[in-house]
Amino acid sequence: MAKExxxxxxxxxxxxxxxxxxxxxxxxxxxxxxxxEVLETLAAEEPWKTTGMVVLQAxxxxxxxxxxxxxGAAGKRVMTSSSSPGIALMQEGISxxxxxxxxxxxxxxxxxxxxxxTIQPSQSDYFQATRGGGNGDYNVxxxxxxxxxxxADFVELSFELAFKYRNPAMIxxxxxxGQMMEKVVLPPFKPxxxxxxxxxxxxxxxxxxxxxxxxxxxxxLELEPHHMEEKNLHLQxxxxxxxxxxxxxxxxxxxxxxxxxxxxxxxxRIAQKAIELCREEGLKVGLLRPITLWPFPSKEIHELSKxxxxxxxxxxxxxxxxxxxxxxxxxxxxxxxYGRMGGIxxxxxxVVEALKKELITK
Amino acid sequence: MTDNxxxxxxxxVYSKPKLLNDNPMHxxxxxxxxxxxxxxxxxxxxxxxxxxxxxxxxxxxxxxAYNYIDVDWVEAAHGRAPAxxxxxxxxxxxxxxxxxQGDGDLACIGTAETIHALNRGEHIAIIxxxxxxxxxxxxxxxxxxxxxxxxxxCPYGREADIHGYPLNITQIASTLEGTSYVTRQxxxxxxxxxxxxxxIRKAFxxxxxxxxxxxxxIVSTCNAGWKMSPExxxxxxxxxxxxxxxxxxxxxxxxxx
Numbered sequence: 209m210a211k212e213x214x215x216x217x218x219x220x221x222x223x224x225x226x227x228x229x230x231x232x233x234x235x236x237x238x239x240x241x242x243x244x245e246v247l248e249t250l251a252a253e254e255p256w257k258t259t260g261m262v263v264l265q266a267x268x269x270x271x272x273x274x275x276x277x278x279x280g281a282a283g284k285r286v287m288t289s290s291s292s293p294g295i296a297l298m299q300e301g302i303s304x305x306x307x308x309x310x311x312x313x314x315x316x317x318x319x320x321x322x323x324x325x326t327i328q329p330s331q332s333d334y335f336q337a338t339r340g341g342g343n344g345d346y347n348v349x350x351x352x353x354x355x356x357x358x359x360a361d362f363v364e365l366s367f368e369l370a371f372k373y374r375n376p377a378m379i380x381x382x383x384x385x386g387q388m389m390e391k392v393v394l395p396p397f398k399p400x401x402x403x404x405x406x407x408x409x410x411x412x413x414x415x416x417x418x419x420x421x422x423x424x425x426x427x428x429l430e431l432e433p434h435h436m437e438e439k440n441l442h443l444q445x446x447x448x449x450x451x452x453x454x455x456x457x458x459x460x461x462x463x464x465x466x467x468x469x470x471x472x473x474x475x476x477r478i479a480q481k482a483i484e485l486c487r488e489e490g491l492k493v494g495l496l497r498p499i500t501l502w503p504f505p506s507k508e509i510h511e512l513s514k515x516x517x518x519x520x521x522x523x524x525x526x527x528x529x530x531x532x533x534x535x536x537x538x539x540x541x542x543x544x545x546y547g548r549m550g551g552i553x554x555x556x557x558x559v560v561e562a563l564k565k566e567l568i569t570k
Numbered sequence: 571m572t573d574n575x576x577x578x579x580x581x582x583v584y585s586k587p588k589l590l591n592d593n594p595m596h597x598x599x600x601x602x603x604x605x606x607x608x609x610x611x612x613x614x615x616x617x618x619x620x621x622x623x624x625x626x627x628x629x630x631x632x633x634x635a636y637n638y639i640d641v642d643w644v645e646a647a648h649g650r651a652p653a654x655x656x657x658x659x660x661x662x663x664x665x666x667x668x669x670x671q672g673d674g675d676l677a678c679i680g681t682a683e684t685i686h687a688l689n690r691g692e693h694i695a696i697i698x699x700x701x702x703x704x705x706x707x708x709x710x711x712x713x714x715x716x717x718x719x720x721x722x723x724c725p726y727g728r729e730a731d732i733h734g735y736p737l738n739i740t741q742i743a744s745t746l747e748g749t750s751y752v753t754r755q756x757x758x759x760x761x762x763x764x765x766x767x768x769x770i771r772k773a774f775x776x777x778x779x780x781x782x783x784x785x786x787x788i789v790s791t792c793n794a795g796w797k798m799s800p801e802x803x804x805x806x807x808x809x810x811x812x813x814x815x816x817x818x819x820x821x822x823x824x825x826x827x
Contacts, residue, residue, distance in 0.1 A: 267686035271653040278654025282646040414642035416622040427645035
């Protein structure tokens with residue numbers, strides 16, 4: 209048997225296969241384009257017959273996320289996936305999970321909005337994902353895959369981070385990454401945790417009160433304001449730790465760059481081609497790809513901004529990440545934005561043109 | 571018989587369930603929640619499920635149920651308890667998984683979660699406190715508020731033209747294929763409390779046998795919200811609530827005693 213299994217599949221299918229392989233205990237979801245293949249693949253694979261993973265089509269995204277909240281509260285590695293309008297519905301449950309410090313994975317295969325919008329790809333949920341999204345002061349760990357391989361790899365990584373910090377994690381993908389087919393090396397099979405392993409990892413989980421301990425109570429409620437503030441301070445300290453330890457990004461040709469494009473997910477793939485075109489013309493352009501959108505690679509972008517003539521935020525939305533870049537750059541270099549909306553996926557040539565117009569010839 | 575003789579273990583006929591702790595309850599004097607909490611705790615103990623119970627509390631007066639019954643709890647978002655419970659039970663099939671919800675939670679904001687969890691035949695038990703009012707938020711109209719009944723948001727009485735009709739969700743639940751035990755009880759008298767306890771036991775046992783969903787509605791009083799004395803509230807409930815929400819089993823295909 210070959211050590212590596214290389215297969216050709218869609219990003220959405222890779223999510224499903226990776227979930228089964230990384231010891232995920234349960235998936236709860238509701239159909240929505242362009243991510244329905246996640247649930248369809250899981251239903252076809254029938255992992256309940258092999259690994260014992262639970263798969264359930266819920267009555268709504270609201271129910272799905274609350275199933276994830278319940279399953280996570282009971283210590284299990286559980287997840288859901290949806291696309292933008294469905295993720296909007298899930299914000300209630302995500303906020304409760306953050307407040308009660310419950311781990312879980314939410315996959316957003318973004319489509320254009322607002323409202324019902326379009327089924328075509330977009331990155332317009334950047335604000336929603338990186339600002340918490342629901343009520344209250346909280347953050348969700350956000351990973352932005354740029355390939356089908358990363359769709360597969362980030363499932364286990366998300367669970368690891370979610371359980372390490374007792375916090376919801378999100379894979380912020382989009383219709384391009386979800387629908388496109390690429391070759392992918394699927395992760396090796398890892399068994400689901402046993403009850404003993406789970407109890408060791410999650411002594412806080414609500415799974416039945418053993419005689420030797422007090423009841424485990426999972427709640428985000430606290431009516432006494434001083435206690436609630438303490439709870440918030442605890443959360444903020446945790447978020448600060450995540451900011452310090454979990455920033456992930458990739459730099460391509462940034463060392464000698466006069467200009468840098470910052471782009472994530474599918475936009476970073478287009479930007480990669482755009483910097484190649486620039487280099488062919490003799491323009492020294494690099495790419496910084498944030499892999500974690502929260503925590504954002506602010507320090508790295510700040511450092512970069514000291515040595516470049518300009519930074520272009522290229523995103524498939526109306527200009528959201530550009531705000532984080534400006535905050536990071538602190539006026540060190542000019543920052544411009546280029547993007548399209550409504551499901552339009554820009555070409556590398558458009559990005560090069562925008563870079564020239566907004567920064568190089570300006 | 572002296573007092574000391576009476577309290578000898580062999581003479582004791584009743585004791586507070588161990589799972590019910592000594593935290594002072596926040597419920598108003600005369601409220602039905604205290605009695606139902608006690609019954610839930612008693613049944614868990616009698617079934618020997620103390621270490622295997624995961625309970626889900628709602629948003630509403632019973633949000634703090636976790637402060638009084640010493641089992642593991644998850645506090646759900648408003649109306650979502652059946653979704654949480656569905657997942658927990660599927661992931662931990664050998665646990666007793668129950669939800670404890672009020673009428674606003676279960677029959678209004680959580681209608682979809684309730685109907686679908688029951689219709690999927692989730693092996694969970696739902697305890698449904700129906701007092702026809704939103705207690706926690708100060709006595710507003712509930713989906714189960716009776717016609718003509720006055721609340722903070724229908725101060726001149728519920729009218730069909732303005733507010734629509736009371737929702738008999740337990741009756742709906744009894745028509746779903748996924749439910750195997752649907753009953754309506756109350757706790758306003760000693761015989762009623764005994765019957766209610768039996769119903770809760772049957773629901774919990776049924777959920778452990780894995781043969782479908784169980785719903786136990788407890789028609790309850792909210793004397794504070796109804797602006798009545800506890801005694802008057804009980805009487806008012808008997809005279810008015812029981813007409814719209816008659817007591818008894820609506821469905822029982824459990825073959826349990």
